[in-house]
Amino acid sequence: MTQIELRGIQKFFGAVQVIKDLNLKIEDNEFIVLLGQSGCGKTTTLRAIAGLETIDEGDILIDGQAVQHLKCSDRDIAMVFQSFSLYPHMTVYENIAFPLRATRMSRSEVDKAVRGIAGVLRITDLLNRRPSALSGGDMQRVAIGRALVRRPKAMLMDEPIGALDAKLREEMRAEIKRLHLEQGSTTIYVTHDQVEAMSLADRIVIMHEGILQQVGSPSEVYSYPANLFVAQFVGSPVMNIAKAQVSEEAGSARVTVDGAEKGFAFPNELLGKIDRLKGANGSLALGIRPEGVMVEHQAREGFLPVEAQIIEPLGSYDIVDLKLGSQMLRARTRSGFVASAGDKVFARIDPTQAHFFDTKSGNSLGVRL
Amino acid sequence: MATAVMTTLDQRTRAASRGMSDISIRNLFIIPTILFLIVFNIFPLLYSLYYSFTDFRASTNAPANFVGLQNYRELLNDPFIWSNFAITAQYVIVSVTGQVLVGFGVAMLLNRDIPFKGLITTLLLLPMMLSMAVVGLFWKLLYDPSWGVINYALGLGNFEWLANPKMALYAVAITDIWMWSPFVMLLSLAGLSAVPKHLYEAAAIDRAGSFYTFFRITLPLVAPILMIAIIFRTMEAFKTFDLAYILTSQPTTEVISIRLYKMAFQEWQTGRSCALAYIVLIMVIAITNIYVKYLNKVKER
Numbered sequence: 132m133t134q135i136e137l138r139g140i141q142k143f144f145g146a147v148q149v150i151k152d153l154n155l156k157i158e159d160n161e162f163i164v165l166l167g168q169s170g171c172g173k174t175t176t177l178r179a180i181a182g183l184e185t186i187d188e189g190d191i192l193i194d195g196q197a198v199q200h201l202k203c204s205d206r207d208i209a210m211v212f213q214s215f216s217l218y219p220h221m222t223v224y225e226n227i228a229f230p231l232r233a234t235r236m237s238r239s240e241v242d243k244a245v246r247g248i249a250g251v252l253r254i255t256d257l258l259n260r261r262p263s264a265l266s267g268g269d270m271q272r273v274a275i276g277r278a279l280v281r282r283p284k285a286m287l288m289d290e291p292i293g294a295l296d297a298k299l300r301e302e303m304r305a306e307i308k309r310l311h312l313e314q315g316s317t318t319i320y321v322t323h324d325q326v327e328a329m330s331l332a333d334r335i336v337i338m339h340e341g342i343l344q345q346v347g348s349p350s351e352v353y354s355y356p357a358n359l360f361v362a363q364f365v366g367s368p369v370m371n372i373a374k375a376q377v378s379e380e381a382g383s384a385r386v387t388v389d390g391a392e393k394g395f396a397f398p399n400e401l402l403g404k405i406d407r408l409k410g411a412n413g414s415l416a417l418g419i420r421p422e423g424v425m426v427e428h429q430a431r432e433g434f435l436p437v438e439a440q441i442i443e444p445l446g447s448y449d450i451v452d453l454k455l456g457s458q459m460l461r462a463r464t465r466s467g468f469v470a471s472a473g474d475k476v477f478a479r480i481d482p483t484q485a486h487f488f489d490t491k492s493g494n495s496l497g498v499r500l
Numbered sequence: 501m502a503t504a505v506m507t508t509l510d511q512r513t514r515a516a517s518r519g520m521s522d523i524s525i526r527n528l529f530i531i532p533t534i535l536f537l538i539v540f541n542i543f544p545l546l547y548s549l550y551y552s553f554t555d556f557r558a559s560t561n562a563p564a565n566f567v568g569l570q571n572y573r574e575l576l577n578d579p580f581i582w583s584n585f586a587i588t589a590q591y592v593i594v595s596v597t598g599q600v601l602v603g604f605g606v607a608m609l610l611n612r613d614i615p616f617k618g619l620i621t622t623l624l625l626l627p628m629m630l631s632m633a634v635v636g637l638f639w640k641l642l643y644d645p646s647w648g649v650i651n652y653a654l655g656l657g658n659f660e661w662l663a664n665p666k667m668a669l670y671a672v673a674i675t676d677i678w679m680w681s682p683f684v685m686l687l688s689l690a691g692l693s694a695v696p697k698h699l700y701e702a703a704a705i706d707r708a709g710s711f712y713t714f715f716r717i718t719l720p721l722v723a724p725i726l727m728i729a730i731i732f733r734t735m736e737a738f739k740t741f742d743l744a745y746i747l748t749s750q751p752t753t754e755v756i757s758i759r760l761y762k763m764a765f766q767e768w769q770t771g772r773s774c775a776l777a778y779i780v781l782i783m784v785i786a787i788t789n790i791y792v793k794y795l796n797k798v799k800e801r
Contacts, residue, residue: 183701204707216702220720229716230706277706 133194133284133317134159135180140189142175142341149175151341153189157319162311164332165321166364172341173321177287180319181210193284209278213290215270217262223249223273224258230281248280251313268299275310285317293322304330325365329353337361355486359493362418362486368450371424373458374490375417377405386417386480390457395480396433397500404498405487415496416488421450423484424462426469427477434477439469453478552774559768571775581776584759585783591673591744591755592737598677599733603684604726610685611692621689628682636746639675643747668750672743679743680736684729691725692718720798727795731788738784756780 135157142150149172157163165173178184180191182203191199198206209230217226224245231241249255252272262270271291278286292303308331311318322328328335329349337344337352337360345357356362362370374389377397384401385394405415427434437453437460444466451469453460453476462478469476487496510516515525552571556564575581610621627635642650643661651659661671695718703713741757760780764773 181705183704203704204709207707208705210702210705212698212702214696214698216696216698218699218702218717229703229708233703233706233708233712233716277702281707 134192135285135317135319136190136192136195137176137180138190138192140176140179140191141187142172142179142184143187149341150179150186153341153343155336155343155346157317160315160317162318162320162331162333163336164328164334165319165336165338166325166328167323167338168364169323170340171338173323173338174289176338177210177289177319177321180285181208181287182206183210207284208287209281209283209285210287211271211274211278211289211291213293215262215274215294217270217273217277219262222259222261223254223265226262226273227258227276227280230277234281244280248276251279251310252276267295268303271295271303272306275307279310279314279316283316285319288318288320290322291320292327293324300327307331325367329365335365337364339364355495355499356418357495359416359418359488359490362488362495366420368421368461368463370418370420370486371460372416372418372488373460375415377401377415386485388417388455388458388460391435391455393435395435397480397482397485401482401498401500404500405496414490416490417480418486418488419460419480420484421461421463423481424453424460425479425481426451426453426462426464427479430477431479434479437476437478439472439474439476442469442472548774548777551771552778554771556771556774557768558770564771567771571772572779575772575776575779581756581759584754584756587669587752588738588740588755588757591669591740591753592734594670595673595676595680595737595740596730596733598673599681599684600726600730602677602681603686603729604688604722606681607685607688607692610689621686624685625682627679628686630679632679632742633746635675635679636743639671639678640747643671662748662750665750665752668748668753672740672747672753675743675747676737676740680733684726684733687725687729688722691722694725695721724795724798727791727798731791731795734791735784735788738787739780 137153137155140150140153141148151172153172153176155163165176167173175184179186179199182198182201182205186199189199190197193206193208218229221229227245227248228241231244236244245258246255249258252275254269254272254276257265257269257273262273265273274291288307291307292300295303304327307320311331320328320331332349334346335349335352336346339360345352345361347355352361352365356365356370359372363372376387376389376394378385378387378394379402380394382399384397384399386397386401387394425434430436435455437455439451440454440459441452443450447466449464449466449468451462451464453462455478460478482500485498485500487498488494489496520528551564553566553568554564555567555571606624610617610624614620640662642648645651645658645660645663648661650661651657660667662668699717699721700713703717708716739757740755741761744753744755745758745761747753756776757780760773760776763769763776
């Protein structure tokens, strides 16, 4: 049905370049999430696709047809705004009917379409209310209804649930996922919330300072971050990153974090892989997610003694800050595993979950053990 | 509620150090205003209400005789008075419609990013700041058939604007439109700039054309504030006196205020003119009420 392709998009706001040579191909029926911090250019990209923003260079193709010079009304794309942008003087029914009436659809067809979509969104009993009398979640449902009712080629969503409270956000997230599965349309979704991105996306597009950092499925992005930015942006709690040295000690590989006396034991193949990347050892960073840090009460082979500093109990698990030399290492443990701050425990790193980055370029070295 | 409105005087203020309480300060500010209102508004209002039931003439020393509703009865049965009302209505409709069209149109033009927007807005507001009498005298010159600028600019030769009984009322209305369109423009501009930009974006995404967007988004959202402008202008136009009086003395431009003025200060029918003033007052209140009802309906959204 609908493919969207971005080719070499450049966009300037005055002297500031907000989108830098963006290339992206979105397949039919795909749910794409643009993820990044505020000001990274994700919303501008979305608005450019919608036609609310012009681009300075490049092509936007919808179904193979260049649309960058078309008005938004000619692109047949629907959009859900962060602020909902419901028409305050119209009832819910009129709001949803607006895009249909604007194109002079017959009254009975409008009525059928509006009631149909209201049923799908479970807002049939709200149709006669005005937006001011709705809760945040219902306003969002209406906004989505207004976008879906005309069966657009693609749906664009600009932080559609960013303005809702945490509980409602979770509820609406599931709802959006359900709608996407039921209705099925190419969707581009902008958010700064990585949990939202992980749970909704078929593919996540991570942007930083106008530059595309990585495109991949949620698990790809999580397991194999392409660079330090992605590594630290995706995942909560944040991945541990520390400068490190790889060395050989008694015939086995050691990874010594800066500021620590001893190194973690790693499989020997690491040596060969690092050696192949000449000069990498001077500017190497080790990245490990908190769940990749294994903690034991007893000293064991390969484990280093560490001291627990801060314990954050999160219910199903604890996040423990471990002091390793002058470095801090965050570990995820069973809840209550480390009883109190100041306890001495032993930690090692799961080599299969370790990431190595070049600190100069920030890029991943692609070492997989 | 009433207690919450009044806050206690800050002990460090100069007024407090002079031993004034909040109550005495309140009295200091409010009592003169209330006295002024009573002497110049409320007393004359009640006094004229009394006179409207008498045959009092301010030009003689004859005592005022109570005549009941006779003044009202005679006025409401007088076809000449009704023709004055008809002239007034015609004037109100032409003048207010013109002001809304011109004022709102100019506001639409100004409601975008254009260079010197502030300066242009200020210059456009100038007519509104002039005195009615000055505007009247100016336009009398502009309308002059033999050497007036308007005929010269429009190439109308010796067209009679003010001496032509059919044209005179429209000439007065045009002057009023020139003078008061800026007022409608100012309020419309405030209303237009208060319409959130994202609604226009949503409408564009929803494939609404510019006419559809104007009639379904812009107009309904500006309606409340436009309504206020219309209420003000209708009331003012209904009471209009100066412009019509200065510009022309045609019988076809004798709006109700001029009739009232003549009745009170040329014919000295003081009692009867008081009654007429009350009839006008009731009519203005009635018209305003209709508008306010509609305004509240619009504002409910």
